[in-house]
Amino acid sequence: MATLLIRNASILTPRGLVEGSMLIEGNRIAKIGSIAQIGKTSAKADSIIDAKGKIAIPGLVNAHTHVSMTILRGYGEDLPLDRWLKEKIWPIEAKQNLADVEASAYLSFCEMIRSGTTAFADTSLFDPSVIMNAAKKAGMRGIVAQSFLDFGNEKKTKEALANLASHEKKKFEKSVGSRERDLVSLSIAVHAPYSCSSELLIKAKETADKTGLKLQIHASETRKEIFDCLKERGKYPIEYLEDIGFLGENCILAHAGWLTKREIASIGKRKASVASCPISNLKLATGGISQITELDAAGANVALGTDSAASNNCLDMFQTMKMASLLQKHHYWKADILSTQKTFAFATQNGARAIGFDSGTIDIGKLADIVLLERGPNLVPAHDILSNLLFSAGSQNVCDVIINGNIIMQGRKILNLDEAKIMDRAEKVAQDIKTR
Amino acid sequence: MATLLIRNASILTPRGLVEGSMLIEGNRIAKIGSIAQIGKTSAKADSIIDAKGKIAIPGLVNAHTHVSMTILRGYGEDLPLDRWLKEKIWPIEAKQNLADVEASAYLSFCEMIRSGTTAFADTSLFDPSVIMNAAKKAGMRGIVAQSFLDFGNEKKTKEALANLASHEKKKFEKSVGSRERDLVSLSIAVHAPYSCSSELLIKAKETADKTGLKLQIHASETRKEIFDCLKERGKYPIEYLEDIGFLGENCILAHAGWLTKREIASIGKRKASVASCPISNLKLATGGISQITELDAAGANVALGTDSAASNNCLDMFQTMKMASLLQKHHYWKADILSTQKTFAFATQNGARAIGFDSGTIDIGKLADIVLLERGPNLVPAHDILSNLLFSAGSQNVCDVIINGNIIMQGRKILNLDEAKIMDRAEKVAQDIKTR
Numbered sequence: 109m110a111t112l113l114i115r116n117a118s119i120l121t122p123r124g125l126v127e128g129s130m131l132i133e134g135n136r137i138a139k140i141g142s143i144a145q146i147g148k149t150s151a152k153a154d155s156i157i158d159a160k161g162k163i164a165i166p167g168l169v170n171a172h173t174h175v176s177m178t179i180l181r182g183y184g185e186d187l188p189l190d191r192w193l194k195e196k197i198w199p200i201e202a203k204q205n206l207a208d209v210e211a212s213a214y215l216s217f218c219e220m221i222r223s224g225t226t227a228f229a230d231t232s233l234f235d236p237s238v239i240m241n242a243a244k245k246a247g248m249r250g251i252v253a254q255s256f257l258d259f260g261n262e263k264k265t266k267e268a269l270a271n272l273a274s275h276e277k278k279k280f281e282k283s284v285g286s287r288e289r290d291l292v293s294l295s296i297a298v299h300a301p302y303s304c305s306s307e308l309l310i311k312a313k314e315t316a317d318k319t320g321l322k323l324q325i326h327a328s329e330t331r332k333e334i335f336d337c338l339k340e341r342g343k344y345p346i347e348y349l350e351d352i353g354f355l356g357e358n359c360i361l362a363h364a365g366w367l368t369k370r371e372i373a374s375i376g377k378r379k380a381s382v383a384s385c386p387i388s389n390l391k392l393a394t395g396g397i398s399q400i401t402e403l404d405a406a407g408a409n410v411a412l413g414t415d416s417a418a419s420n421n422c423l424d425m426f427q428t429m430k431m432a433s434l435l436q437k438h439h440y441w442k443a444d445i446l447s448t449q450k451t452f453a454f455a456t457q458n459g460a461r462a463i464g465f466d467s468g469t470i471d472i473g474k475l476a477d478i479v480l481l482e483r484g485p486n487l488v489p490a491h492d493i494l495s496n497l498l499f500s501a502g503s504q505n506v507c508d509v510i511i512n513g514n515i516i517m518q519g520r521k522i523l524n525l526d527e528a529k530i531m532d533r534a535e536k537v538a539q540d541i542k543t544r
Numbered sequence: 545m546a547t548l549l550i551r552n553a554s555i556l557t558p559r560g561l562v563e564g565s566m567l568i569e570g571n572r573i574a575k576i577g578s579i580a581q582i583g584k585t586s587a588k589a590d591s592i593i594d595a596k597g598k599i600a601i602p603g604l605v606n607a608h609t610h611v612s613m614t615i616l617r618g619y620g621e622d623l624p625l626d627r628w629l630k631e632k633i634w635p636i637e638a639k640q641n642l643a644d645v646e647a648s649a650y651l652s653f654c655e656m657i658r659s660g661t662t663a664f665a666d667t668s669l670f671d672p673s674v675i676m677n678a679a680k681k682a683g684m685r686g687i688v689a690q691s692f693l694d695f696g697n698e699k700k701t702k703e704a705l706a707n708l709a710s711h712e713k714k715k716f717e718k719s720v721g722s723r724e725r726d727l728v729s730l731s732i733a734v735h736a737p738y739s740c741s742s743e744l745l746i747k748a749k750e751t752a753d754k755t756g757l758k759l760q761i762h763a764s765e766t767r768k769e770i771f772d773c774l775k776e777r778g779k780y781p782i783e784y785l786e787d788i789g790f791l792g793e794n795c796i797l798a799h800a801g802w803l804t805k806r807e808i809a810s811i812g813k814r815k816a817s818v819a820s821c822p823i824s825n826l827k828l829a830t831g832g833i834s835q836i837t838e839l840d841a842a843g844a845n846v847a848l849g850t851d852s853a854a855s856n857n858c859l860d861m862f863q864t865m866k867m868a869s870l871l872q873k874h875h876y877w878k879a880d881i882l883s884t885q886k887t888f889a890f891a892t893q894n895g896a897r898a899i900g901f902d903s904g905t906i907d908i909g910k911l912a913d914i915v916l917l918e919r920g921p922n923l924v925p926a927h928d929i930l931s932n933l934l935f936s937a938g939s940q941n942v943c944d945v946i947i948n949g950n951i952i953m954q955g956r957k958i959l960n961l962d963e964a965k966i967m968d969r970a971e972k973v974a975q976d977i978k979t980r
Contacts, residue, residue, distance in 0.1 A: 181936060182928035186880035218921035222940065331877075390870035391935070393879040421935035422922055427863070431870075434826035441767075443829040444622035485654035486858055486939070488967045489974030492618035499827070499857035500617060503922070504658065504939040531924045538925030 109134040110154045112513060115143070117159035117480065118493075120166070122469050125493060130164065132476040135513040140472060155515065157508060159480050163487075165497060166470050167226025167477035167511065168425035169459025172324075172362040172383035172413025175216035175239055176209045176232040177201075179538040180418040189330050189392040189419075197418060203544045206238045208537045213239045215534040216423055217246035218527050222520075223424040223503040226477040226511045229360060229383065229413070229463045231255040231297040231324050243292040247516045247524050249477060251322050251463045253297035256312065260305050268308050272296070272315045289465065291512055297324040301345045302333050306352055313354045322358055322464055325349075328371070329363035330394045346371035355380050360462050362413065364403070365389050365396030372399060376406025381462035384454075386431045387422075388415030397439040400432065400454065401446050410454050411462040426502045429455045433498060448494040480508035545570040546590045548949060551579070553595035553916065554929075556602070558905050561929060566600065568912040571949040576908060591951065593944060595916050599923075601933060602906050603662025603913035603947065604861035605895025608760075608798040608819035608849025611652035611675055612645045612668040613637075615974040616854040625766050625828040625855075633854060639980045642674050644973045649675045651970040652859055653682035654963050658956075659860040659939040662913035662947045665796060665819065665849070665899045667691040667733040667760050679728040683952045683960050685913060687758050687899045689733035692748065696741050704744050708732070708751045725901065727948050733760040737781045738769050742788050749790050758794055758900050761785075764807070765799035766830045782807035791816050796898050798849065800839070801825050801832030808835060812842025817898035820890075822867045823858075824851030833875040836868065836890065837882050846890050847898040862938045865891045869934060884930040916944035 112132040119126045119140060131139040131146050131153065139146045177197070184196030209232065220228060227249035230239055236252045243250050256271065258264035275296065296316040298304045304312075309325075316323035328334065328345045337345045346367060349355055355378035362383045364375070375382060384398040400410045412432050414423045433451045437443050460468030460477075467475035481487070486500050509517040516523060548568040555562040555576060567575040567582050567589065575582045613633070620632030645668065656664060663685035666675055672688040679686050692707065694700035711732065732752040734740045740748075745761075752759035764770065764781045773781045782803060785791055791814035798819045800811070811818060820834040836846045848868050850859045869887045873879050896904030896913075903911035917923070922936050945953040952959060 179925055180927070181925060182931040185884065185928055185931050188879045192879075215921055215924055222921060387870065390874040391879070393873040393877050393881075395874065395877045417936075421931065422938075424922070424938070427866075430863075431867075434823065434867075437829040438826040438831065441829050441831045443624045443628075443827070445829075448621065483967065485651055485658060485963065485967060486860070488651055489615055489617060489971045491616070491974065492621055495618040495621050495857065500853075502858075502860070502939055527921065531919065531921060535925045538927065 110513070111149065111152070112155045112157070112510070112515070113150050113153035114157045114159050114164060114478070114480070117162055117164040119164045119470055120493070122471055130470070132510070132513045135475055137470060137472055137474050137476050140470070157480070157515070157518070161483050162480045162507060163493070164470060165479050165481060166456045166468055167479050167509065168224050168455050169411065169463065169468060170220065170225050170228040170413050170423065170425055171360060171381070171411035171459045171462045172385055172415055173216070173228055173230055173423060174232055174416035175213045175228070175230050176204065176234055177212065177416035177418045178216040178219070178423065179208065179212040179534050179541070180416070181421050183418060189394055190332055192392060192419070200541060201233060203541050206234060208541060209234050210238050210242055211534045211537040213242040214246065214525060214530045216417070217243065217248050218522060218525060218530055219423045220248065221246070221509050221517050221522055222506060223426060224479040224506040224509065225423065225425050226479065226509060227460065227463060227465060227467065229295065229322070229324060236294060240292045240294070245524060247511050247514050249291050249465060249467065249511055251293050251295040253295035253324055255297040255299045255324070256308060257299035257303040258305050258308050259303055265305050265308055269311055272311050275315055275321070276318055293321070293464070295322040295324055300326040300333070301348055302336060309349070309354055310352055313356070316358050317356070322360060324360045324362065326363055327361045328366045329389070331366055331396065334366050344368055344371055346374060350374045350378070363389065363398065365394055365398045367399055372402050372406050375403060375408045379407055379409065381409040381411055383411050383413040383462065384432060385413045385415040386435050387428055388419040391419050397435050401436050401440065404450065409458050409461055411459040412455050424503060425455055430499055448498045452494055452498055476510055476513040478510040479506060481505040482507040546949070547585065547588070548591045548593070548946070548951070549586050549589035550593045550595050550600060550914070550916070553598055553600040555600045555906055556929070558907055566906070568946070568949045571911055573906060573908055573910050573912050576906070593916070593951070593954070597919050598916040598943060599929070600906060601915050601917060602892040602904055603915050603945065604660050604891050605847065605899065605904060606656065606661050606664040606849050606859065606861055607796060607817070607847035607895045607898045608821055608851055609652070609664055609666055609859060610668055610852035611649040611664070611666050612640065612670055613648065613852035613854045614652040614655070614859065615644065615648040615970050615977070616852070617857045619854060625830055626768055628828060628855070636977060637669060639977050642670060644977060645670050646674050646678055647970045647973040649678040650682065650961060650966045652853070653679065653684050654958060654961060654966055655859045656684065657682070657945050657953050657958055658942060659862060660915040660942040660945065661859065661861050662915065662945060663896065663899060663901060663903065665731065665758070665760060672730060676728045676730070681960060683947050683950050685727050685901060685903070685947055687729050687731040689731035689760055691733040691735045691760070692744060693735035693739040694741050694744050695739055701741050701744055705747055708747050711751055711757070712754055729757070729900070731758040731760055736762040736769070737784055738772060745785070745790055746788055749792070752794050753792070758796060760796045760798065762799055763797045764802045765825070767802055767832065770802050780804055780807055782810060786810045786814070799825065799834065801830055801834045803835055808838050808842050811839060811844045815843055815845065817845040817847055819847050819849040819898065820868060821849045821851040822871050823864055824855040827855050833871050837872050837876065840886065845894050845897055847895040848891050860939060861891055866935055884934045888930055888934055912946055912949040914946040915942060917941040918943040
């Protein structure tokens, strides 16, 4: 089993900062402490990173994104969600082929790695294998799904149901319920309550339950969605999902920006995950602030996401963490509404829990997803390390990235990917689609 | 006169992107175009920067900050403004000496340079010469003021008035009204309507008018301030400032987060500047969103600021620009409320106008404050350059910084300052103050 020693770091553990070293055996953290505490194995480590002056933090988890859309960054600016989707995004996505998706995925992984993200949850309209393969090559951890939608169209419902049935037949998880899952795993996804028939939603939930895969959906993103749902069904979207038996621990509800108190209680009771995407919500002027403080108190698993780079316009979880925290303070007119510790957990351990991996903290036995941050003037002084991480740190501090025990970026160089080529290809593809 | 040639850049001018080169003569931009258009002088330039693959943008202007407080980053978290000032900030500031202020200022300039800020407006409780000298050494452009406050205490009023009188006696501006001002200039500042007597406010305004110096004040930051002012004076804070003749083109109103329509009209009519600090307002849960779109429409000069690193917790204007834009979209439930062009102007040319310098755009004859951004995955693709600059760019892209025609950072190395020493000193000082 390959071993990696990270020396001389300030290590952020669940019990506070440890000044010392960390031994990774295979894909898990084996030891944390002084070199003496780590013992003889430290001298024989296969790889050694000297992290003097650096802070080791758990990798950030992006619990809601669409890597196929990164090549649409800056395309379709200044529109509300409804018009943005119908006038700009869906028409151009209809012209995207799988090679474009691949180019966009690789670009996304470069951006994620550079901004300290080690795991992600993705949905797209495309066959998931292209994105899964690109993620594997990059060395990223994640879950990937094709998102089904039928708009109540019978033919589309049939297609989606057939596709879901094929999911059931495959053995997707090497060992569901055991500690090990594939680094990149498949997930089930349905687009949204407003774009899917109840038949499709129910079947998706059944498939997720049977296969042990995570179940992703957009829900309660815009006020329009709420009004439409009330008008059509006489219920709020999450009420509706609860009534058809959709909510559960395997659910990831993206956005959840317009919730009634009763819906918050339902999500909490079902221990579902919420992937709040504050930057995208503001950019598309959805008007809602996800009540993540109340969701957390109700028992929901609150995680954070960037949404796509087409509505953010980054895949930067440092920005997202900071925004999530600031918006809670603002929304409740209460500067201490949400602790820095809790917000940081949303972006790390809760994200890992949402997407189903045993990572998200730096602790003995945990999967080794670690980011080393270099000191810069923006991180001085160190009155409060967690506050610095939440409010002051950024991509400019991200120096080294380790995922599943593998070194993915070292000294700001991404190892598994040819970044310059990826940027050139993505640029070319992005311009080309517009001419089709 | 020294000349600097920047070659092969994508140059953001007021008329769009120019692919080419730029010649700087002394401290001003002399030519923009192809090497052939620039002519023979290009071959003889004293310095040459090859900017292949880089975007040249005007340096960002931080129109409201407190560099003396950067060593308080992360000190006093999770408190509303009133308690934050009284319980944490003012007590520790009382222990700060001028050497601490100097250490904090140098740290601030490192952070500003690394995040593409070339000019700033500062106020502090301290003698301004320490900060001015540090700024000169760093090569930063800015205005610096000691902020007076008397809380209606007669002795303090007398001291402040004497100090203001001494400002009048000095010749602060080499040539008020001409094109050239000192790179670092003095400014007049009074703390806030709630902390200053009307006598002090009126005298400050008179002094600013007589000397030609800019006049900085915090105003309408919190809802408490509004209530207190209404109770005490029967007027809103900006109404009160208008009634005592305080508002004018030389005014910079920091925050202005709680404004009535009538106050917006007053600020616009007087062509005063507003320095909106959205991140700090959210962090301290002031509850207000500065109506910068309406202020701009009313004729005010809208600029943006970070406020101090103790309530932000960065001095990063990329973050501030993005937040300012997102909050307008959110506040008005309108994704196209404010164009990217306008928001970018707030952070550049309007900032320059607020603090009184002939910079803020890349154009012939303008002061040469220029930032070169390196491409990264977060800036690909280039569907919309301005949108990329506003929503996707960050400190990680800032590679070279030119201020007043001088190269201040090159290839990510800050030239005039010893950054490592500055960080060490700031850390030491920050920890030391707490023990006093």
